[in-house]
Amino acid sequence: SRHAFLLIGRAHPTPADLTALVRSGGGRGPVVVVADRISDAGRDVLRADGWGWLDRRGHVRLWAPGLRIESPVVGAGGDRVTTGNVWTTVGLEIALHALVHPDDPVTARRVAPVLGRSVGATHEMISRFAGNGLIGPRTHRPLLPELFWETAANWPDGDWLPLAATIEQVGARVGAQELVRVDERAATLGGARIAAAGALPARCYVRSPAALRKLRGLVDRDAPTRCWVRRAPVTWLPLNGEHLPDDAHPWAVGHPVLCAVRLAADPARGREIVEDWGIVPGAVTGTGGAT
Numbered sequence: 001s002r003h004a005f006l007l008i009g010r011a012h013p014t015p016a017d018l019t020a021l022v023r024s025g026g027g028r029g030p031v032v033v034v035a036d037r038i039s040d041a042g043r044d045v046l047r048a049d050g051w052g053w054l055d056r057r058g059h060v061r062l063w064a065p066g067l068r069i070e071s072p073v074v075g076a077g078g079d080r081v082t083t084g085n086v087w088t089t090v091g092l093e094i095a096l097h098a099l100v101h102p103d104d105p106v107t108a109r110r111v112a113p114v115l116g117r118s119v120g121a122t123h124e125m126i127s128r129f130a131g132n133g134l135i136g137p138r139t140h141r142p143l144l145p146e147l148f149w150e151t152a153a154n155w156p157d158g159d160w161l162p163l164a165a166t167i168e169q170v171g172a173r174v175g176a177q178e179l180v181r182v183d184e185r186a187a188t189l190g191g192a193r194i195a196a197a198g199a200l201p202a203r204c205y206v207r208s209p210a211a212l213r214k215l216r217g218l219v220d221r222d223a224p225t226r227c228w229v230r231r232a233p234v235t236w237l238p239l240n241g242e243h244l245p246d247d248a249h250p251w252a253v254g255h256p257v258l259c260a261v262r263l264a265a266d267p268a269r270g271r272e273i274v275e276d277w278g279i280v281p282g283a284v285t286g287t288g289g290a291t
Contacts, residue, residue: 003030003064005052010035014145014283016275018045030064037133039146040153044267057133084128087154090117091125093236095151098135098142099257100238102281105140115236144282152264152271156233160203163215164223167202167251173218174211176250179204180237182262183228184273189243190256192263192277201225204251205232257281 006029008021013035021033022045032052043061046053052061061070085091093115098106108123115122129135134147163170171179183203184194206212206229215229238255245252254262260279263270274280 003067005029005062005064006031008033012036012143012146013038013042015039015041015045015149015271016283018042022046022049022051030062032062037143037146039149041149041264041267041271044153084131086125086128086132086134088125089234090115090121091128092151092155093117093234094122094125094129095134095142095147096234096236096238096258096261099148099151099261099281100255102142102144106135106142107140142281145280148261148280148283149264152261152274155261155265157262157265158230160228160230161212161215161219162221162225163218163227163229164220165218165226167204167227170202170204170215170218170227170229171251174206174214176245177252178207178211179229179251180207180232180239180254181251182254182259184263186240186253187256187259187263187273187277189253190240190259191279192256192259192273194273201227203228205230205237205254207232207237 008031010017010033013021013033018033018038030050030052032054033046034054034056036056038046038053038055043053047061050063052063054060058073059071060073063069086095094106094111097111097114104110106126106129108119108126111126112119112122126135130137134143134150135141136143165173167179167181181202181204184192184197184200185202188194188197204227206215209231212229212231238258240253240255243253256279260274260277264274275283
């Protein structure tokens with residue numbers, strides 16, 4: 001059978017843009033959003049409502065009765081574009097640094113010493129980001145807010161360990177210097193508005209595998225969870241400089257952008273919190289652009 005698709009053009013729609021678009025309705029027939037790029041998080045929004053897309057970087061989804069296509073697009077020359085995976089530990093650190101410093105050019109010589117990575121490995125990964133259209137090959141500027149949403153969509157956020165101990169007891173067990181708090185309370189310290197954030201169990205990244213092994217003894221599946229911990233997904237963790245460790249709170253607090261990325265990794269509740277927060281670089285003015 002033949003299908004008439006409604007095509008809707010957008011340049012760089014964010015997940016919030018696509019959510020609003022879907023809610024506005026697309027008409028009777030199947031809908032395809034045509035854009036220069038659609039992030040993984042944006043594709044999730046469209047897929048959940050049965051919409052399709054044409055991402056001009058080389059990916060298409062057509063969804064209609066009797067027609068089911070979701071596939072990369074082979075280039076005109078017959079070769080599929082390959083740019084390499086950017087969502088390695090080094091790639092996540094580069095993305096995080098770019099989001100914390102959205103106005104700075106992303107170059108290996110500038111970023112590598114901060115991350116503690118080699119210039120060569122950093123340069124290779126930045127080249128992959130440029131190939132994926134997330135960092136401008138000429139300007140070296142990050143594409144915003146798309147880089148934020150793609151980073152959140154690929155941010156490791158599983159394998160949290162539930163502990164029957166308070167954050168104070170956890171800090172006493174392994175040393176508070178091992179902990180970086182990245183939960184809702186930490187987000188509110190960075191300006192987020194989250195009701196009853198202080199009543200939720202603390203959630204911390206643990207810097208070393210050895211410290212995490214020590215904490216496994218505090219797991220009690222029959223007791224209420226009082227603190228969640230997991231191994232930090234990256235080595236370089238930006239911190240909130242306005243809330244440094246002290247005697248009352250000897251653990252570090254994650255930078256607001258780090259907390260926002262972790263929250264946005266939860267597409268259910270976290271993404272809405274982050275959008276209301278206004279923390280996403282480039283989301284308000286839409287001036288970010290990789291060229």
